[in-house]
Amino acid sequence: MPRRSILLFAGACVAIAAALATVTVIVVQGRERADAVSEGTLTGQPSVGGPFQLVNQDGQPVDQTMLDGKWSLVFFGFTYCPDYCPTTLTSLEATRQLLGSDAADLQIVFISVDPERDTPEALKTYLESDGFPPGVIGLTGTPEQIAEAAKVYRAYYQKVGEGEDYVMNHSLTVYLMGPDGQFRSALGHDLGPERSAQLIRRVKARG
Structure with missing residues (x-):
């Protein structure tokens, strides 16, 4: 050649x-x-979380400082949600049970994206239903307040339909926030209690 x-x-x-x-x-x-x-463990700290002004299920005003001093699992949903929201609440309680003593400083925060129907009273009734974990903190507010909270968490939601039978499409991510109120990790909706508990332990070990 x-x-x-x-x-x-x-x-x-x-x-x-x-x-x-x-x-x-x-x-x-x-x-x-x-x-x-x-x-839910991408390196770096994306800009998730920030100031918000809402009310809890007892009608008391709260802001982002409610996250201080505790680890928090924050997710967005609504009380008329047919499947994801009750499933997520049940899954998070299973995760909390698997964590055992590691869940002593862990709180679950449910932020409504349906302020039209989810009054504090409606949230309280919903979260006290049989089968839901005790101690879940429900938050709601005006449409403007909800929009701002969703914005800082980069959570998507949209009203679909008209009349009383409308639904709310929304993102499915659960946000793990540290005791300093800063974002630590995201839990995929299909992660499951066992893998979620493992992830939370790893993240907490890093501080």
């Missing part, structure tokens, strides 16, 4: 090898990112 052809062939091999290496890196990074998202 002529020298020029050999050099061209060798150059082509190098280019192909480099391209394959690049693709391999991209695939590996993509898999690592997907795994991190499913576990």
